[in-house]
Amino acid sequence: MNEQGVSLVEMISVLLIIGIVSAVAISRVASVDEMELAAQVNSIRNHIRYTQIMAMKRNDMTWGMKCDGTDYWVFKTATPEDADEPNVENNKVYLPGNENKQIPMPEMQAFTLYFDGLGIPYEYDDTEPDIFVPRDSDLTIQIGSKTLEVSEETGFVE
16 A cells, blocks of 8 residues: 555654754753853852952952943052042953953943952942942842842852
């Protein structure tokens, strides 16, 4: 008997195989994006730690990190009470392994974080001019779907 066409069982088998292969491929692509974001968050965590270590190592300057919502950078200043100091080009520092002083990170919320010579996190109080005070709460930094938290007392980054 000469059969022409495809049986229902053959068609369901092919569709099932295509569905399984597609599901595996899509899950791999999604996990690559998650892994890339996790790597970026880990890099930012290390940059914050680097900034804190440099503040403790070279305690003649105040070191900090700033993000404007599109880029972030490390800076050092002798006059932290001046709110414009983190933005001055000469105060920006090259991070190890980076060619540029500013690193693009469009998914990170804006913040400014200072460290004193003991590694304690500070912030600029813009309610009163020229006030530089210890943080009164942990700093939470949102990066895409991930979160970093800088402890108010020790500057530990989780």
